[in-house]
Amino acid sequence: xxxxTQLGSHVSxxxxxxxxxxxNYSSSVPPYLxxxxxxPNQGLQLLLKYTTGATLVKGxxxxxxxxxxxxxxxxxxxxxxxxSDAAEYFCASWGxxxxxxxxxxxxxxxx
Amino acid sequence: DGGITQSPKYLFRKExxxxxxxxxxxLNHDAMYWYRQDPGQGLxxxxxxxxxxxxxxxxxxxxxxxxxxxKESFPLTVTSAQKNPTAFYxxxxxxxxxxxxxxxxxxxxxxxxx
Numbered sequence: 001x002x003x004x005t006q007l008g009s010h011v012s013x014x015x016x017x018x019x020x021x022x023x024n025y026s027s028s029v030p031p032y033l034x035x036x037x038x039x040p041n042q043g044l045q046l047l048l049k050y051t052t053g054a055t056l057v058k059g060x061x062x063x064x065x066x067x068x069x070x071x072x073x074x075x076x077x078x079x080x081x082x083x084s085d086a087a088e089y090f091c092a093s094w095g096x097x098x099x100x101x102x103x104x105x106x107x108x109x110x111x
Numbered sequence: 112d113g114g115i116t117q118s119p120k121y122l123f124r125k126e127x128x129x130x131x132x133x134x135x136x137x138l139n140h141d142a143m144y145w146y147r148q149d150p151g152q153g154l155x156x157x158x159x160x161x162x163x164x165x166x167x168x169x170x171x172x173x174x175x176x177x178x179x180x181x182k183e184s185f186p187l188t189v190t191s192a193q194k195n196p197t198a199f200y201x202x203x204x205x206x207x208x209x210x211x212x213x214x215x216x217x218x219x220x221x222x223x224x225x
Contacts, residue, residue, distance in 0.1 A: 009151065032212055043115075043201055043216035044154075090153060094212040097161065098144070098169065101153040 002027050002095045006102035014110045019063075019078040021105045023091030026072060032094035033074045035065055038104075039087050047089075050074065061085070081109050113138045115217035117202050122222045124196075132187045132220045134202035141206060143185035144214065147171060148199040157200075160185055189222065196224045 007022040025031055032051050036044040048059025055067040065076045074091060086109045091102040115136045124130045134143065142161045146154040156169030160179040174193025179185055185204075189196045199221050203214040 034213065041221065043218045046213055049213055098156055098159060099214055103153040
């Protein structure tokens with residue numbers, strides 16, 4: 001069975017600081033990996049995805065993630081946080097006809 | 112515009128009553144999913160359907176039922192057997208046959224049972 005672990009249920013950064021949200025996965029086959037963002041009382045919106053090819057993936061709103069097979073990681077980064085980035089972020093892995101989600105990380109941005 | 116519609120946004124029910132949550136998509140997607148989200152937790156899969164008239168249980172199917180009579184629709188019934196039904200429910204869909212398996216989500220229904 002697949003599993004996805006997000007380290008840190010809450011992350012706080014100052015506006016303009018680097019954002020780093022951590023995600024590790026377990027999979028017996030090459031994974032398809034995703035990052036989603038959720039604003040309060042809304043559905044999930046896809047930020048970016050890794051399927052094959054380039055291991056550095058760029059997404060919307062200035063986010064990017066790097067697939068590192070040797071570390072089984074897919075961490076999400078953004079060079080400079082903006083107040084509008086405050087939300088909950090979910091890492092997910094596709095396998096066996098379904099997505100497996102991590103527990104989520106709530107990002108707080110301080111002015 | 113194509114997308115996924117969930118209605119209503121907020122739903123209130125008394126304990127012991129069955130309630131049905133609506134999910135409709137006009138994306139021509141084959142597969143549809145229902146997730147439950149509780150505060151501080153990730154999404155947990157309730158049921159999914161890859162084709163019309165077929166569906167499979169997810170991780171937490173007990174106390175829930177679904178139907179898939181049309182490609183566009185995948186309603187979820189929360190029965191009185193579900194012990195803790197108060198939660199945020201999300202519907203999603205994806206196109207089978209693509210290698211990306213990206214899921215598109217609806218806006219969610221917040222169910223409160225008292």
